[in-house]
């Protein structure tokens with residue numbers, strides 16, 4: 024997978040400068056009133072297939088029944104549930120999905136829009152070019168290090184999970200759907216640790232290069248597999264691979280699937296550590312971590328880190344003492360600010376409801392999140 028992780032964000036130097044002005048601190052997550060269809064078409068209803076909702080027991084994670092029916096062809100639109108397509112078409116017809124053209128990716132370059140489309144304009148607002156909108160999450164709560172890891176589950180993941188458990192920490196794992204299929208034991212370990220499971224697409228593409236329908240299946244299949252593997256929980260958060268999203272992609276995630284987009288405010292480039300020609304080093308990451316973790320706590324940190332290689336996992340472990348010695352409070356990204364980790368459940372242990380998340384009153388927000396509201 025590392026060979027796919029090309030440096031989208033390496034090429035945005037000038038945009039990063041501009042971002043300092045555009046950047047803003049904002050509340051976390053979406054208010055349900057911004058959803059398009061929750062009352063008439065609850066998001067969780069899109070993922071009811073082969074589940075307890077239909078009176079069918081969930082297949083055990085890793086079993087043939089569990090993996091059956093998911094597309095082997097990466098990103099395939101074959102067998103897409105009609106309900107997903109109907110929800111997309113309904114949102115398009117209602118004018119909820121901006122008509123932003125798909126991008127192309129010239130070799131060694133960021134996704135590129137056709138002439139006349141400025142990636143920093145409000146109509147396009149590409150996260151690759153560091154354009155922010157208030158509904159996206161870039162920053163953490165003041166004083167908090169919000170933990171998340173991308174690209175798992177993979178063989179290096181258990182070392183990370185053992186460390187997190189040993190330190191009594193919970194993280195959000197932005198999982199790749201096909202990696203869940205291939206590494207169910209790693210998935211189960213994170214789930215048993217009561218960590219949060221979130222969406223990092225089915226095949227890790229640059230999402231702005233994909234059509235509306237392709238965006239839908241990249242997110243939808245990953246949500247379906249997580250739903251089936253977590254007792255019916257519907258993920259609430261997704262992180263675009265390479266941070267590549269725009270107004271169209273965001274809208275499909277939010278309006279059709281209820282997903283909030285999460286980016287980051289510091290990047291280790293740890294994905295490259297296991298590459299033949301890494302663009303960073305363990306020493307360099309240690310220096311960066313020292314700068315960030317001894318620096319200002321407003322806004323809080325969301326550091327892009329990967330459970331992709333033994334080195335990337337070790338880079339996080341090596342920095343842990345600095346997290347503690349500098350007094351950072353910690354939370355998972357999904358539960359920061361008192362948010363629920365799922366659209367229909369607070370976390371891995373609270374009940375799954377048929378209500379949309381804002382109606383949940385079955386579980387109070389985590390105590391640690393209350394402290395973050397000061």
Ligand SMILES: [Zn+2]
Nearest residue numbers: 173174264265
């Ligand atoms: Zn990734």
